[in-house]
Amino acid sequence: MDAAHAHNGHGHEAHGHHYTGIMRWITTTNHKDIGTLYLVFSLTMFFVGGLLAMGIRLELLQPGLQFWQPEFFNELTTMHGLIMVFGAIMPAFVGFANWQVPMMIGAPDMAFARMNNWSFWLLPPAATLLVVSFFVPGGATAAGWTLYTPLSTQMGPGMDLAIFALHIMGAASIMGSINIITTILNMRAPGMTLMKMPLFVWTWLITAYLLIAIMPVLAGAVTMILTDRHFGTNFFNAAGGGDPVLFQHVFWFFGHPEVYVMILPGFGIVSQVVPTFSRKPLFGYSSMVYATASIAILSFIVWAHHMFTVGMPAAAQLFFMYTTMLIAVPTGVKVFNWIATMWKGSLTFETPMLFACGFIFVFSMGGFTGLVLAIVPVDIQLQDTYYVVAHFHYVLVAGSLFSLFAGVYYWMPKWTGHMYDETLGKWHFWLSMIFFNVTFFPMHFAGLAGMPRRIPDYALQFADFNMISSLGAFGFGLSQLIFVYVVVQCIRSGAKAADKTWEGAEGLEWTLPSPPPYHTWETPPVVK
Amino acid sequence: MVSNAQANQRTLAKLLVVAAVMFGFGFAMVPFYRAICDALGLNSVIKADAVANTQVDAARLLTVEFDTNLRSGLPWTFTPLEKSVRIHPGALTQVTFEIRNHSDRAVTGQAIPSYGPPQAARYFKKLDCFCFTQQTLAPGEIKRMPVVFVIEKDLPQDVNTITLSYTFFEVEGKSKKAG
Numbered sequence: 056m057d058a059a060h061a062h063n064g065h066g067h068e069a070h071g072h073h074y075t076g077i078m079r080w081i082t083t084t085n086h087k088d089i090g091t092l093y094l095v096f097s098l099t100m101f102f103v104g105g106l107l108a109m110g111i112r113l114e115l116l117q118p119g120l121q122f123w124q125p126e127f128f129n130e131l132t133t134m135h136g137l138i139m140v141f142g143a144i145m146p147a148f149v150g151f152a153n154w155q156v157p158m159m160i161g162a163p164d165m166a167f168a169r170m171n172n173w174s175f176w177l178l179p180p181a182a183t184l185l186v187v188s189f190f191v192p193g194g195a196t197a198a199g200w201t202l203y204t205p206l207s208t209q210m211g212p213g214m215d216l217a218i219f220a221l222h223i224m225g226a227a228s229i230m231g232s233i234n235i236i237t238t239i240l241n242m243r244a245p246g247m248t249l250m251k252m253p254l255f256v257w258t259w260l261i262t263a264y265l266l267i268a269i270m271p272v273l274a275g276a277v278t279m280i281l282t283d284r285h286f287g288t289n290f291f292n293a294a295g296g297g298d299p300v301l302f303q304h305v306f307w308f309f310g311h312p313e314v315y316v317m318i319l320p321g322f323g324i325v326s327q328v329v330p331t332f333s334r335k336p337l338f339g340y341s342s343m344v345y346a347t348a349s350i351a352i353l354s355f356i357v358w359a360h361h362m363f364t365v366g367m368p369a370a371a372q373l374f375f376m377y378t379t380m381l382i383a384v385p386t387g388v389k390v391f392n393w394i395a396t397m398w399k400g401s402l403t404f405e406t407p408m409l410f411a412c413g414f415i416f417v418f419s420m421g422g423f424t425g426l427v428l429a430i431v432p433v434d435i436q437l438q439d440t441y442y443v444v445a446h447f448h449y450v451l452v453a454g455s456l457f458s459l460f461a462g463v464y465y466w467m468p469k470w471t472g473h474m475y476d477e478t479l480g481k482w483h484f485w486l487s488m489i490f491f492n493v494t495f496f497p498m499h500f501a502g503l504a505g506m507p508r509r510i511p512d513y514a515l516q517f518a519d520f521n522m523i524s525s526l527g528a529f530g531f532g533l534s535q536l537i538f539v540y541v542v543v544q545c546i547r548s549g550a551k552a553a554d555k556t557w558e559g560a561e562g563l564e565w566t567l568p569s570p571p572p573y574h575t576w577e578t579p580p581v582v583k
Numbered sequence: 584m585v586s587n588a589q590a591n592q593r594t595l596a597k598l599l600v601v602a603a604v605m606f607g608f609g610f611a612m613v614p615f616y617r618a619i620c621d622a623l624g625l626n627s628v629i630k631a632d633a634v635a636n637t638q639v640d641a642a643r644l645l646t647v648e649f650d651t652n653l654r655s656g657l658p659w660t661f662t663p664l665e666k667s668v669r670i671h672p673g674a675l676t677q678v679t680f681e682i683r684n685h686s687d688r689a690v691t692g693q694a695i696p697s698y699g700p701p702q703a704a705r706y707f708k709k710l711d712c713f714c715f716t717q718q719t720l721a722p723g724e725i726k727r728m729p730v731v732f733v734i735e736k737d738l739p740q741d742v743n744t745i746t747l748s749y750t751f752f753e754v755e756g757k758s759k760k761a762g
């Protein structure tokens with residue numbers, strides 16, 4: 056089974072790939088190929104977004120303006136956010152869904168294979184629009200990734216390009232989600248009941264529902280910006296009877312579920328990795344499913360905690376404060392279940408487990424700062440400071456990104472048929488973990504002391520914290536090059552991986568050869 | 584797979600309906616937001632306030648300052664005829680503002696008021712204001728416009744000065760047609 060993509064002898068002409076080279080990738084409808092495309096795309100965008108982050112930290116290394124004009128700095132922060140959220144994290148999780156969902160539920164492919172191809176190939180043009188927008192007159196949008204009005208209704212043509220990019224990515228995301236839901240609901244192997252599905256599949260099912268509910272709302276919001284900008288409507292224009300605060304409500308109705316879109320599949324990956332390396336089944340499987348669903352439902356009624364300072368009645372502030380705090384309960388259920396899974400397990404700490412443990416530890420810290428920010432009077436003090444920046448990087452980098460790394464190290468031997476270099480993987484983990492904290496921990500202090508976010512210059516008392524953060528960021532950025540090396544080396548020349556790579560691994564994907572043949576589960580397995 | 588194809592099509596159709604409904608929901612939030620603001624009395628700064636029978640608190644004197652701003656390159660000048668007034672809470676007061684169009688085209692603008700300190704806003708009742716409607720000025724036209732207001736006497740004791748700040752925004756959709 057060394058020939059990963061051999062199609063001889065499969066006898067399915069309709070599914071066989073007829074092209075080679077680049078055309079194979081452009082025309083592919085195979086879920087494994089498309090999963091690979093998603094992962095390569097998101098890794099590329101991760102480095103583009105990372106480069107912008109390096110630009111931000113370079114300017115903040117010292118007080119004063121050394122490298123960029125303030126306008127360009129704002130473009131850097133905006134595009135860093137947009138590219139990391141829509142270009143790196145979300146497509147990476149969709150890549151995992153493409154590779155893993157059919158293999159884990161015993162389906163031969165995704166439900167709508169051609170639509171799957173299309174939803175991937177919409178992404179590169181959208182990413183190109185975002186990157187090209189740096190070079191149009193006025194530069195890229197500098198309104199922040201939240202695109203608040205009236206900034207976003209005043210920017211140059213770069214804003215229009217960003218709006219079109221979001222439209223395209225939203226459409227791609229909706230199609231991808233429809234595909235995932237349909238595959239999970241209709242194409243499970245006989246005997247694979249919903250409550251027997253691996254938790255990764257469960258989290259993606261719930262995430263896909265979230266995406267279908269919120270991406271159209273974002274599309275609506277940016278469409279309203281577009282018509283306000285060019286077609287004389289006044290949705291957000293105070294002079295014409297609109298209201299800029301309305302945009303914040305519409306945006307965060309999308310935006311808060313969106314942050315769970317970026318973390319729930321990560322919960323799923325960690326829920327696969329932790330039992331494997333604890334050599335115990337997952338503790339509290341059904342409570343994990345219910346907790347995931349609860350988080351998803353609650354995420355629709357907390358959005359205004361992002362906008363406590365724009366003015367709302369005290370009753371509304373209390374409502375959004377309490378519902379936000381309520382989310383800590385199902386999240387706590389998850390964290391305790393992971394720890395209970397590890398309890399008295401025979402633990403080993405290969406790279407996926409290291410990243411999963413790092414995830415649990417650092418994500419929980421980000422969760423706690425989130426609870427602090429949920430408190431209205433504290434939030435009014437900390438709104439738009441570096442404390443908020445520290446908070447969401449703890450949940451997005453140490454949360455989403457570390458769970459993605461855990462997933463890549465966990466399943467890469469299955470995907471490629473080769474083992475990665477365990478020593479280098481551990482180096483990658485420890486350097487990432489240390490430099491992540493060096494970068495973002497001091498931001499808590501800078502924020503508590505009052506340093507505002509999205510500003511290229513700062514008062515002298517923040518100089519030390521910022522230099523530590525910047526040096527940590529450069530280290531974090533360089534550490535990610537190890538990851539690229541490990542992946543390339545694994546694909547090209549790693550040692551042969553066993554079919555069941557990890558001793559404690561459970562699930563249908565581990566009953567397949569490593570690497571799996573191009574078409575799997577054409578005869579569905581029977582799950583007892 | 585063939586037996587699945589129809590079931591998949593049905594699921595696809597249902598999910599597309601959900602996506603379409605949610606796209607509509609994004610736009611439905613616009614009237615919904617207005618309705619909530621009206622119901623709760625929020626954001627009603629450019630509507631006439633109803634004032635109940637008020638008594639003048641002659642023992643207390645407040646300073647009301649007027650501030651004027653222009654946005655979006657509006658080719659106007661905009662000034663209050665008095666920079667500030669000293670009044671008693673509860674007293675009906677009228678002040679006048681002047682706008683002048685310096686350009687050779689008709690321009691429509693909308694004024695948006697704001698208050699400093701913000702907590703004074705709910706005690707500042709405007710009975711008449713040029714901000715209740717859009718103002719259109721012919722080329723070179725000068726217009727004097729009144730603001731009639733009452734400050735309710737239960738204004739917190741620690742507020743002695745209120746700044747009423749108006750910003751005129753150009754209403755672009757209108758001026759393009761007019762010009």
